[in-house]
Amino acid sequence: MTISNKTKAFLGSSIVPLLLVIVWQYVASSGYVASFILPSPNQIIKTFVTNFVEKEYALHIAASLKRVLIGFLIGTVSGFSFGLLMGLSRTAEKIFGPFFNVIRQVPIIGFIPLIIMWFGVTELPRIIIITVAAFYPVTLNTFAGIRNVPKEYFELSSVYGYKGLKLIRRIVIPAALPSITTGITLALGMSWAMLMAAELFIQTYFGIGTRIQLGRDKFNMALVIVGIITVGALGFFMTTIVEQLAKALDRGKIIRKET
Amino acid sequence: MSLKFLQRFNVKDRLLGLIVPLFVLALWQGAVSQHLFSELLLVPPLTLWNTIIELFRSGDLISNIQVSLNRVFLGFLLGGSAGFILGVGMGLSPVINRALGPLVKVLQQVPELAWMPMIILLFGIDEFARIFFIAIGAFYPMIFNTYQGVSGVPEKYHELARVFDYKSFRYLSKVIIPSALPSIITGIRLSIGLSWMFLVGAELFGTESGVGFLMIMGRQMFQIDVVMAGLVVIGTLGLIINTLLKKFEQFVLRGRVSFDGGAA
Amino acid sequence: MSVAKGTLEIRNLSKSYVVDNNPLQILKNINITFPAGAFVSILGSSGCGKTTLLRIMLGLETSYEGDALIDGEKIEGPGSNRGIVFQDHRLLPWLTVGENVAFGLDKLNRKTKKLLVDEHLKLVGLSGFEGAYPAQLSGGMAQRVAIARALANKPEILLLDEPLGALDALTRMYMQKELERLWEFEKITMIMVTHDVDEAIYLSDKIIIMSSRPGIINKIINIPSSRPRDRASSEFMQIKAEILNEFHLGSEYPFAYAI
Incomplete structure (x- = not known):
């Protein structure tokens, strides 16, 4: 049934x-x-196969993955530290919070012309864009997660003499973990989305975005669509992996949430 | 409004918030006066300010802001209303949900910017392409949040509507939409925020007007003050839009202290 | 007015659900007549099917064996001849008190609507509250608004599903007095589901005692005594003892000694 x-x-x-x-x-x-506007599904599958048989396509994918991974890691680690600092200290929140909130209003893509002028058309501005994209959600969710740790846990900790690093490691971070992992999942999605901005607006030889752009320049819609499918599928796999990791980390927390 | 703000953050707290901006400003001015960077790469804060004022006076800024706001509005209207209608449909009808849900989920995996080359191939770099692209950005948060809100209308309200014989449009407008409203408003807020983000993306792909155009021109003519002015304008407008939307949300959801209806 | 109208009859009614492929009988062979203008309580512990029975009378449950008739006609669905007060007040949080009371009056013109809303808010003692939102009300006030909403439709029968179940003990007793006053004023049939023995005795002309698995009628007790009833009178105590005996909770000593 x-x-x-x-x-x-x-x-x-x-x-x-x-x-x-x-x-x-x-x-x-x-x-x-015209077939360059609307290639048949058949044509797309053919393009797909030739692309994946070529060794070059793997290099494009590898370049994009590497870029995202570096930016995502830097953004996540720094966002976590910054969120932790603002979450633990109200003074830090008052000092950095307003500035952070104002800067955050600028759409990340808007920074691209400026950082190209500063750093040239190189790998650095691409990584910066992806890093910033990961930084915001991790900061916000780490901060919110820590601020939402129930007061009772802190009371309990003080009864048992938990202080400093021990308090943070044993109580604060585990209690805020669901929110932090949500932030990391969002960060991956944002990094992946901004990878496209980085590759489309900051010209490079290698990258899936480059391939999509190439398809546009050559009036080859099949190439564009193959690129889009590649980006979508890779994004989906990566998000799924991170979500599963988050779930594995969150074992046993469901009960706590419901009480 | 200002009174409430003062109550939440006292004067000392607000002064603390000024530390970082002042520090950045000092660092910036210091770097410029010590000639650490070329004037081509970093103009003094005052020059930036003068550039903004000048752009304002000449009317360049105003007309380009108008063009950009117009694009955001049209893109949001197109993508937002499509998302809203489909979201309501999917929330109310399991059949529509089953037919469209997985498709939307698959399409959502593709970063919005990846569609832009395809859109340009189809329509050329013209106004419609830009608005269509912004609409894609506006579409996802709207359909997702509307669906969440509508499918999450509590069974008890459906029952109430049956008892009082509310049907079709009256049912939709008096029960479903109001009940789903907090979620829908969140959708609108995210949707406009993303429209604003993708407006900049759309304009960077090439345009002859708009705030993004100012920045492209600035970059091409190596006027870093114009590029930075564009950035300031985009950020400020984003901040204003976000603040207005928050006020709008508070106004629409006034009276709803707890959404479940208190003691229930 | 509608003096003769408002008779509700349940004839040979049975209902069962299928749970894990096994039929589970909820109600078995129920036969009751609710005379027009009477206050009848259905008393039973949770799970005896009393709420299901009420939902059948309301028209929200339509699959069952047997008949449920109002003034001789079969109940096909919810209708304006029946009003309902749920245990949770079920006020819509986005509407004001006045708009909530007017919820069932949508088809009337503005003036009539306002008249009816004012009249019924006054009836439940909440004049001047029409602009307030449900979240601003206490539990007792919210339930009074819910009663006003049900009565504003001028029903022949008012169904009450543990209407006072969510209130504290003192508010509850006060609201019982209010319900009695409303019943005497409106002169309509009221059918209340409750698990509070005192409440049933205080309010009812007739108490229907149900037991569970499957839900059947154990006993029907008629209470002829005059109103308002004295909760401390020996007559009240005797009826209470009789009911508690039905649930095997009776004292071993006759109540006469206990007083």
């Missing part, structure tokens, strides 16, 4: 995409629309 329900749900959700593909194939093969 459950299987048939699941099958039904699956069939239901595949109707629209299936219809789209059929209409797409029909329109593309009918010749009404």
